[in-house]
Amino acid sequence: MKKYTVIIDEETNEIPRYSHEDRPLDHEDWYGEGFPRETWYNEDGKIDREYGPARTVYHEDDPNIIIKQEWIRDGLRYREDGPAVVLAFTDGKVIKEKYYQDGVLHRDDAPAVEERCPATGIVVHEAWYQHGKLHRVGGPADSRRESDTGVLSYELWAIEGQNHRLDGPAYTERRESTGEIAAMEYYRYGVEVKNDHTPPVPAL
Numbered sequence: 001m002k003k004y005t006v007i008i009d010e011e012t013n014e015i016p017r018y019s020h021e022d023r024p025l026d027h028e029d030w031y032g033e034g035f036p037r038e039t040w041y042n043e044d045g046k047i048d049r050e051y052g053p054a055r056t057v058y059h060e061d062d063p064n065i066i067i068k069q070e071w072i073r074d075g076l077r078y079r080e081d082g083p084a085v086v087l088a089f090t091d092g093k094v095i096k097e098k099y100y101q102d103g104v105l106h107r108d109d110a111p112a113v114e115e116r117c118p119a120t121g122i123v124v125h126e127a128w129y130q131h132g133k134l135h136r137v138g139g140p141a142d143s144r145r146e147s148d149t150g151v152l153s154y155e156l157w158a159i160e161g162q163n164h165r166l167d168g169p170a171y172t173e174r175r176e177s178t179g180e181i182a183a184m185e186y187y188r189y190g191v192e193v194k195n196d197h198t199p200p201v202p203a204l
Contacts, residue, residue, distance in 0.1 A: 039055050048074050054073075068086065080101070097115075106131050113125065117147035122147055133160055133161030163187035164187055169185060170186060170187035
């Protein structure tokens, strides 16, 4: 296992082209200009680390502050016991977590994507995935809330990657200020339906 640590050239403000065994790190090894990143590789040249994050991104002004970590096995995002991608604010508060297995979003019985507003702590985005597909039984698979009020602004119900809900709209959009419904769409197994058994889709 090899580790590469790359620091931006402060004098020229350019990304240096370090290499190991004539294999340079490319621009994809950077998360924003000026952010040093630590990356681990295996003997086959794939990003890989068995224990701990394979990629770590530090704050540009303070190398002791970690703002992003990724768990990667054999080139694919993967972690069994926690989120494979963690983004944090400068004060250390976690603002986004993403769960992956074998390179695709996946988590059992909980959201695979969760994002919080750093100022209010409100969860502004949740998405439930199974094997890389939006999937949740008994609730919205994807939902968003306003960061300052917590008002639900959007929700999408899906089963195995298909928009689907039997007892109501699969897609709902609400007005930011009041939470009043602005639009609805009805889907069953990925097909939009408009019939006598469901209310008509209101106009915007």
